[in-house]
Amino acid sequence: MSAEVIGPDITGHCTDYKNNAGVIMATKTQVQIELQPETLELFDRYHKYTGTTPELYITELVEKTLPTVQAMVDAMDEASENPEGADVMEIFGRKMAEAALQQKQEAQDSPLTV
Numbered sequence: 001m002s003a004e005v006i007g008p009d010i011t012g013h014c015t016d017y018k019n020n021a022g023v024i025m026a027t028k029t030q031v032q033i034e035l036q037p038e039t040l041e042l043f044d045r046y047h048k049y050t051g052t053t054p055e056l057y058i059t060e061l062v063e064k065t066l067p068t069v070q071a072m073v074d075a076m077d078e079a080s081e082n083p084e085g086a087d088v089m090e091i092f093g094r095k096m097a098e099a100a101l102q103q104k105q106e107a108q109d110s111p112l113t114v
Helices: 037-050 054-081 088-109
Strands: 024-026
Touching: 024 054, 037 054
Parallel strands: none
Antiparallel strands: none
16 A cells, blocks of 8 residues: 655654654654545645645644643653652643643733734
8 A cells, every 4th residue: 555755844853753663754853744545635635625735734733733742741741750649631631721721811812803
């Protein structure tokens, strides 16, 4: 089964990751994603209507979900400091609530004007 490979630029300080076959999947500034043919065809159709490339769509999706990743990493960090009494999911829920409140406050502080 073959698939197209796309690689949106995603900046950050990520280290190299390897899958089970030892193939590098990410570098410090770029991620390479293998898409199934059906997925690529769907993105091609989406692009036709919206002008949005798969790279832009995926980059925006990653950017929008970073608060979730941040909350999970922060929860794991906090739980690792107290492994006997820590519930990672409870901490994660608290971190997500804090992020939602911060996002709400930021939206109120600088409302979108049309």
